[in-house]
Every structure is written in structure tokens, then in C-alpha cells.
Amino acid sequence: MGWENFKRITFRRKKEVPGGLWLKCKGCGNLVYKKKVEEKQHVCPECQYHFTLSASERIKNMLDKGSFKEMHTHLTPTDPLQFKGSKTYKDRLERAQKNTGMKDAGIVGTGNLESRPVAFGITDSRFLMGSMGSVVGEKLARITEHATANRLPLIIVSGSGGGARMDEGMLSLYQMAKTCAALERHDQAGLLYISILTNPVMGGAFASYASVGDINIAEPKAIIGFTGPRVIEQTIRRELPAGFQTSEFLLEHGMIDMIVSRENLKSEIAKILEYCAN
Amino acid sequence: MANGQSNSNGVYLDFERPIIDIEKKIAELEEYSARRGIDFSNEINQLKGSLEGAMTEIFANLTSWQRVQMARHPHRPLTSHYLNLLIHDFLPIQGDRIFHEDGAIVCGFGKLEERKVMVIGHRKGRNPQENIKCQYGSAHPEGYRKAMRAMRMAEKFKLPILTFIDTPGAYPGIGAEERGIALAIAESIKLMSSLRVPIICTVIGEGGSGGAIGIGVGDVLLMLQNAYYSVILPEGCSAILWKDGGSNQEASEALKLTAKDVERFGICDEIVPEPIGGAHRDHKQTVQTLKDAIVRRLVELEDKPLDELLEARYEKLRSIGEFSESSK
Ligand SMILES: [Zn+2]
Numbered sequence: 001m002g003w004e005n006f007k008r009i010t011f012r013r014k015k016e017v018p019g020g021l022w023l024k025c026k027g028c029g030n031l032v033y034k035k036k037v038e039e040k041q042h043v044c045p046e047c048q049y050h051f052t053l054s055a056s057e058r059i060k061n062m063l064d065k066g067s068f069k070e071m072h073t074h075l076t077p078t079d080p081l082q083f084k085g086s087k088t089y090k091d092r093l094e095r096a097q098k099n100t101g102m103k104d105a106g107i108v109g110t111g112n113l114e115s116r117p118v119a120f121g122i123t124d125s126r127f128l129m130g131s132m133g134s135v136v137g138e139k140l141a142r143i144t145e146h147a148t149a150n151r152l153p154l155i156i157v158s159g160s161g162g163g164a165r166m167d168e169g170m171l172s173l174y175q176m177a178k179t180c181a182a183l184e185r186h187d188q189a190g191l192l193y194i195s196i197l198t199n200p201v202m203g204g205a206f207a208s209y210a211s212v213g214d215i216n217i218a219e220p221k222a223i224i225g226f227t228g229p230r231v232i233e234q235t236i237r238r239e240l241p242a243g244f245q246t247s248e249f250l251l252e253h254g255m256i257d258m259i260v261s262r263e264n265l266k267s268e269i270a271k272i273l274e275y276c277a278n
Numbered sequence: 279m280a281n282g283q284s285n286s287n288g289v290y291l292d293f294e295r296p297i298i299d300i301e302k303k304i305a306e307l308e309e310y311s312a313r314r315g316i317d318f319s320n321e322i323n324q325l326k327g328s329l330e331g332a333m334t335e336i337f338a339n340l341t342s343w344q345r346v347q348m349a350r351h352p353h354r355p356l357t358s359h360y361l362n363l364l365i366h367d368f369l370p371i372q373g374d375r376i377f378h379e380d381g382a383i384v385c386g387f388g389k390l391e392e393r394k395v396m397v398i399g400h401r402k403g404r405n406p407q408e409n410i411k412c413q414y415g416s417a418h419p420e421g422y423r424k425a426m427r428a429m430r431m432a433e434k435f436k437l438p439i440l441t442f443i444d445t446p447g448a449y450p451g452i453g454a455e456e457r458g459i460a461l462a463i464a465e466s467i468k469l470m471s472s473l474r475v476p477i478i479c480t481v482i483g484e485g486g487s488g489g490a491i492g493i494g495v496g497d498v499l500l501m502l503q504n505a506y507y508s509v510i511l512p513e514g515c516s517a518i519l520w521k522d523g524g525s526n527q528e529a530s531e532a533l534k535l536t537a538k539d540v541e542r543f544g545i546c547d548e549i550v551p552e553p554i555g556g557a558h559r560d561h562k563q564t565v566q567t568l569k570d571a572i573v574r575r576l577v578e579l580e581d582k583p584l585d586e587l588l589e590a591r592y593e594k595l596r597s598i599g600e601f602s603e604s605s606k
Contacts, residue, residue: 072603080543080600081534085519134599141596164487164509166518169534170543173487173509174598177495180464181471181595188472204509207460207488212468226460226488227450231514235450245455255458 025049027221041262050199050219050262054100055107055124058157062266063111063120070109072142077104077135081169089167096127104135105160108143110152114270116277119147121156125200131162132205137175140209144182144193153192153277154183155269158210161223163203176208183212192276194269197224197247197256215272216256217265218247289352293336293344297555300329333554340504342530346512348504349483353558355565357384357399357442360482363565364572365390365397371431374423377457381412382449383421383493385428387437390573396432396475398425398493399442402483415484416449419462422492426466429473438476438576441493446511448489463492470495471595476579476587478572480550481505481537482557497591498575499545501537502568503552507545508535544598548575 022031027049037044041061042051053061059068083089097103105127110119121143123130132140140156147154164172186193195213197206199222207226218224225245233240243249250256260268290298304325311318340348348354361368365388373379384401387394402408402415432439448459470477470493477496485494485507501507510518516529540546550571553560579587 074603074605076602076604078600078602081532083532085515085532086521134601138599138601166510166515166533168600169509170507170540170545171599173491173507174543174545174595176464176488176491177467177471177595178598180468181495181592184468184472185592187468203460204488207463207492208467209464211458211461211464225455226448226463227455232450232452232455236452240452244452249456253456253458255461 023051026051043262048220048261050221052125052159052199053262054126055102055122058122059107059111059120061262062155062157062269063113063118064115068109068111068120070107071146072108072139073103075103075135075139077133077168079167080134080171081167083167083169092128092167100124100127102127104133104139105130105162106132106136106139108139110146113155113266113273116270116273117152118273118277119143119150119152119154121154123156123158123160123205125159125161125198128165128167129162129200130158130160130205131165131172132160132175132179132208133165133168133172134175136160136165137172137178140175140179141182144179144186148182148186148189148191151189151191153194153273154186155194155196156209156213157196157198158201158205159198160205160210161200161202163205163207173204176204179209180212183209187214192273194272196265196269197250198222200224202226202228211255214276215258217268218250218256218259219265220247220259220261222247224250291344291347291351293340293347294555296332297329297336300325300332304329337554337556341527342506342533342536343512343527345504345536346484346506346526346530348556348558349506351556351558354483355557355561356404357401357444357482358404359561360399360442360565360568361388361397363562364569365395368397371424371428374420375427376420376423378418378420380418380421380424381408382415382417382445383425385424390440390569390576393573393576394437396428396437396439397442398428398439399482400445400489400493402444413449415445416447417445417489417492418449418451418454419457419459422459422462422466425493426462426469429466429469433473433475436475438478438579439473439496440572441477441479441496443479443481443485443490443494443507444483445486445489446484447486448492460488463488466492467495471591472588474584474588476576477591478575478579480568480572481507481546482568485535485540486511495595497579497587497594498547500548500550500568500571500575501540501546502550502557502564503537504556505537506530506535507537507540508533543600544594 028047108121197218370386400415403412480500512529557564
């Protein structure tokens with residue numbers, strides 16, 4: 001980092017403090033007016049950087065007003081391994097629950113998208129990095145089964161940088177099989193599944209439900225991959241190329257159908273539904 | 279031949295040391311007695327007694343981390359050993375038809391007694407050259423895509439599938455990411471959930487996370503007694519949990535990765551006992567015990583109507599997980 005940058009950051013730090021009216025953009029580094037960002041569904045007006053969106057905001061943006069009916073709201077995580085690192089899983093859960101007001105990282109339900117009924121699932125990256133433990137896996141499997149039984153198109157939006165949740169050990173790993181098995185039945189029933197990848201999706205989430213959409217869509221510049229970049233660097237002992245494991249990288253290598261910015265997401269999905277929903 | 283390999287090669291784990299020492303003494307005494315014509319049978323029998331005692335003590339109470347080390351033991355039987363000792367008339371299936379022949383996963387037709395089967399397994403390699411060729415059992419996307427080819431063929435020709443899981447994880451590299459390692463694993467899992475032939479998966483050594491479950495979905499999951507199966511390697515877990523370098527010992531305990539743990543979660547259906555001292559001390563006996571378990575399970579699965587089989591497979595996967603669901 002050069003002196004120029006250093007000066008700029010210290011200068012901005014001072015300015016960031018008052019009022020919380022301004023946000024520092026992680027994309028361009030500029031200070032942007034918070035209200036303007038919120039109006040644009042949390043997208044930077046200067047560089048189009050997509051800020052993290054909570055699950056409830058996402059639902060509001062993507063589904064028709066008031067149409068969402070949440071399902072399986074009582075599912076609550078337990079601590080089957082009595083898992084303990086430097087913090088206990090129990091404490092980590094309680095903190096995440098307090099910070100987000102959610103019981104776990106996943107929300108599922110039904111709603112309408114431009115007047116078309118859909119089944120909808122979402123993982124919120126603010127809750128333990130959106131990782132998939134028993135509750136997320138179960139909820140996604142249930143909404144998939146609901147979609148299959150009611151012949152609805154299924155949309156799952158993932159923000160799951162945490163992959164399979166370590167704290168639930170093997171139970172988390174096999175949520176990969178649980179979700180994929182349900183999606184396979186949905187697939188065989190001739191029904192549509194659209195996977196929307198948002199920043200970030202890694203590991204066991206990407207290697208299961210999040211990558212097997214009939215259509216895979218990513219938001220711009222999201223970080224999406226399997227193995228964490230640090231682990232890869234340690235293995236191959238060299239620096240990773242610029243843009244590695246981004247949406248753009250995925251598009252170039254043929255893993256997703258399109259990159260769609262947040263403001264166009266709803267209308268793009270509607271177009272797909274027109275072709276693929278019964 | 280497999281018996282006492284660690285002794286003759288001098289490769290053994292720290293906690294095997296007392297056993298190796300006693301074995302050495304026995305061998306020395308036997309040799310001396312034969313050379314000098316002196317009868318040491320009392321002393322030898324005594325030593326054999328303490329050997330048995332030491333074996334029982336050490337191997338009855340292995341810690342989770344010790345089991346991980348057992349699963350990685352340099353003389354542990356690998357997929358290639360099972361291919362030689364369990365399967366005959368093996369006919370390989372190679373290449374993913376797109377990019378590459380991945381040495382880290384071996385696939386092919388084979389016969390288990392008179393039964394025709396499809397075999398899919400991670401291959402670690404038996405010597406340094408093979409190790410490199412096989413990337414120590416860490417597969418690229420092509421490995422899983424080849425495995426899917428083999429699975430579809432098994433379905434087409436109505437052959438049950440046997441998978442042998444032994445990997446530290448999928449390969450962490452640029453090429454693997456570029457060619458969609460996550461997609462390959464996900465597709466393989468998805469496919470296995472609905473294949474219309476019986477599938478028996480066995481964790482024979484290391485069950486390393488996504489790379490393992492990529493060929494780990496089926497009707498029955500067996501685990502060798504000292505195999506482990508984990509959502510993340512203990513080394514990776516300890517690096518995350520204790521930034522200042524926590525212990526693999528603690529991480530292994532926390533992850534609940536032993537066969538017993540995995541059985542308790544309803545994921546492993548049966549633990550296949552290993553000879554005392556571990557699979558590496560008697561390859562033949564290990565293979566025989568596993569063979570008996572596989573054949574017994576296959577007979578059960580083949581008896582079931584296909585729709586029932588698939589429903590049971592789905593129900594098993596569906597039931598994995600622990601949570602509470604009360605409306606308070
Ligand atoms: Zn910006």
C-alpha cells in the first residue's frame with residue numbers, strides 16, 4: 001500500500017465517525033451516502049459493489065409485496081456435539097441469534113415473484129457465515145419437498161461462506177446429501193430449481209444445493225468457491241491469480257449461467273419462470 | 279506377509295512403540311534360541327503375554343487423534359489392496375471423457391466372489407511415484423466425473439456399486455476450482471441419491487470431508503473400526519478454532535469423527551472390526567472381515583424391490599440431523 005492510500009484511509013476514518021450517515025464502500029473505497037445505498041438495495045451507486053443483504057431484506061426485494069409466507073419457523077439448532085473451541089457452539093449460536101433475530105441461518109417459505117407462485121429458501125451470511133448445519137439442511141430439504149409436492153419452481157438464494165457448519169460435524173456434512181437428494185427428486189419430477197449465489201458461498205454449501213440449479217445465477221463480484229483461498233495458497237505455494245473464485249471467474253469457467261446485478265435479479269428470474277415454470 | 283509389517287520396516291506410530299519393542303525382543307530371543315539351541319520358551323511365552331496385554335491396553339483405548347493416525351498409517355490397506363484381495367477379474371474404467379484421467383479415483387468392473395460389481399475408490403498410491411500420480415487420494419473434478427460415468431454404467435448394466443473411501447479431501451488447487459470441483463462433488467452426491475442399484479460405501483481409512491462424501495452416498499455406509507470421517511480435517515479445524523495453533527488432539531475429539539461417533543449420528547450403519555493392533559497388522563484378515571460384511575449387506579439389499587430400496591435410501595439421508603422443533 002502506497003503513502004497516497006494510507007493518507008486517504010486515515011482521512012476517511014475521521015470522517016466515518018459522525019452520525020452513521022456515510023458508509024465506506026468495500027468495493028471502491030469511497031464514502032457513499034448510506035440512504036442512497038439503501039435505496040439501491042444496498043448496492044454502491046459509484047461502483048455497483050453489492051453489500052451484504054439480510055435475508056428479510058432480500059425477501060422484501062425479490063418477492064411480491066406481502067406475498068411471502070414463512071414455513072417451519074420453529075426449527076431451532078441444538079448442540080449435538082457439545083462443540084467447543086476457543087468459544088462454545090452454544091455461545092456462538094446465542095450471539096448470532098441475538099445479532100440477527102434469527103434462530104438459524106436459513107429462512108424458507110412460499111411467495112409470489114411477479115405474480116408467479118414460487119417456493120423460496122435463503123441463507124443469511126450474517127448468521128455464522130450462513131453455514132449449513134442440521135437446521136439449514138432440514139429447512140432447505142423441506143422447502144424442496146414442498147415445491148415438488150405442489151409443483152412449484154424453487155429458488156434458493158445462498159450466502160453461505162461458512163460451507164458445512166464445523167460445529168455440527170458430520171451431521172453438517174450429510175446435510176449436503178440431504179439437500180441434494182431432495183433436489184434430485186424435484187429434478188426428476190420435471191421441476192425448475194434456480195440457485196442464486198451471493199457473496200460469499202464456499203465449501204459444502206457450494207458443493208451441494210447451491211451449485212446444482214437448472215440455472216445458476218451469481219451477483220457481481222461475489223466470492224464463490226470450494227476450498228478456501230488460503231488453504232489453496234498454502235498447498236500450491238504461490239499467489240492466486242487476480243479475480244480467482246469470483247462470480248466473473250465462475251462465469252468464465254462455465255459454472256454459472258449469468259451474473260445479474262441485484263436491481264435486475266427479480267425481472268431476470270421472472271423471465272426464466274416464463275420459460276421453465278408450469 | 280502383511281503381519282508385523284511395521285516391525286520389519288521400522289515405520290510405526292509413537293503409541294505403537296511399546297508393542298514394537300516387545301515384538302523385537304521376542305524375535306531376538308527366538309533367533310538366539312534357535313542359533314544356540316537353548317530353550318527360551320518360558321521367557322518367550324511371558325513376553326507374548328505382555329505383548330497381548332500391551333496390545334489390548336493401547337488399542338482398546340485409542341484417542342480420536344490416534345485413530346486418525348491409524349487411518350493414515352503408512353502400512354494400512356488401501357483401495358488397491360482391496361482391489362487385489364477382495365475383487366477379482368478387475369476391469370478398469372478410465373477417463374472422464376472431457377479432460378483427464380484422474381489417478382486419485384479408481385473405477386472399474388470386478389467380481390466379488392461370483393457377483394459382478396462396480397468398484398469406485400480413492401487411490402492414494404503405494405509408493406512415492408504412485409503417491410504423486412494419485413495426489414495422495416485427493417481427487418480433481420475429473421475423478422468425480424469419471425466416478426459418475428462408472429455409476430451410470432453400473433445402473434445401465436444393473437451392477438451393485440461398492441465405494442472405498444480414503445481421502446484427506448478433494449484437491450485444493452487452481453485447476454480443481456477452475457473446472458468446478460464443487461459442482462462435480464454436488465452432482466455426484468445428487469446422482470448417488472437416486473441410482474437404481476444397491477450402493478455400499480465403506481470408509482477404509484480417511485473420510486476427508488467433501489472429497490469423501492462425493493462418493494459416499496448410498497444404501498449402507500460401513501466404517502472400518504479405526505477409520506475416521508469428518509466435516510473438516512483435524513488440522514484445519516484446530517487452525518480455525520485456536521488461531522495460536524491448538525492441538526490436533528483436541529480438534530479430533532471436538533469433531534466427533536470416529537466410527538463410533540459417526541454411527542451414533544445415524545450416518546454409519548456398521549463398524550467393521552479390525553484385527554487387534556489395526557488393519558495394517560493383518561491385511562488379509564481385514565479384507566476378509568470387510569468382505570463378509572459387504573456380502574451380507576449386498577444380499578439384504580438385493581432382496582429389496584428397487585422402489586423400496588430407493589425410498590429407504592432417501593429416508594436415511596432425510597433423517598440425518600439434530601434439531602429441536604417446539605413452538606415456544
Ligand atoms: Zn463502491
